[in-house]
Amino acid sequence: MDDLLLNQFLLLGAVLFCLGVYGVLVRRNAVLVLMSIELILNAVNINLIAFGAWRGDVAGSVFALFVIAIAAAEVGVGLAIVLLIYRNRRSVDLDDIAELKG
């Protein structure tokens, strides 16, 4: 194990992705669910940069930058929605927001 291998970055990304999925599934607070989504996006970014380094191509870095921009937009709108829910219901507990459940 002298060289950096592609696979160790990809496996790190997989672990981070699964931790993010676990957070999305078990958390009840909407802000914490948004944080778990950030973990998932970071896992994707690690994969993009690792594949870019592997191919000697700069496209991986470019798309990682795009993903960061999308994440910023997503958090802005997401937190605005969470704030609106809090203002209307005095709670950000996802179990309380179950009107769509039959």
Next chain:
Amino acid sequence: MVAQNIFFYAIAAVIVWSAFRVVTTQNVVHAALHLVAVLASVAAQYILLAAEFVAATQVLVYIGAIVVLFLFGIMLTRAKIGRDQELTHKSAIVGGALTALLLLAVMGYSLLDEFGWSRTPLPEDSRLIGVNGSNSATVSDSIFSQYLVPFEVISVLLLAALVGAIVLARKD
């Protein structure tokens, strides 16, 4: 390259532990601070992969802006500061852990099958740097020539998100 491997495993350990704390801690503010540790360590991994411009952007945008937004969100929704047992869905822990482990097993198996440990070393860093002397120069050349249209679309999307967030959050 041995030093790089040592740094990789040290940083990876920080990432995995902090991410685990983000999804399991009972304190909202601690979750945000562990998220800072994850994001900073991911930036360090980008530097190991010779993508220093993305690492700088990660620090500026994620740690500088997004985490601050999260802390504002925590304050404005008046989350309980300190331990809060209600943050986790107790009945979903087993199912969530099972789903995550199954997903990890499937992804880990397919990754090891496709890119086995011995087959794909990363190229030496000199190949990544390109003709202009630095990774940042290559990235900017690429964004403003080949990827100009996606870049402009992202700009419009950011503007739309900005307007949308203001419209949603303002008090009438």
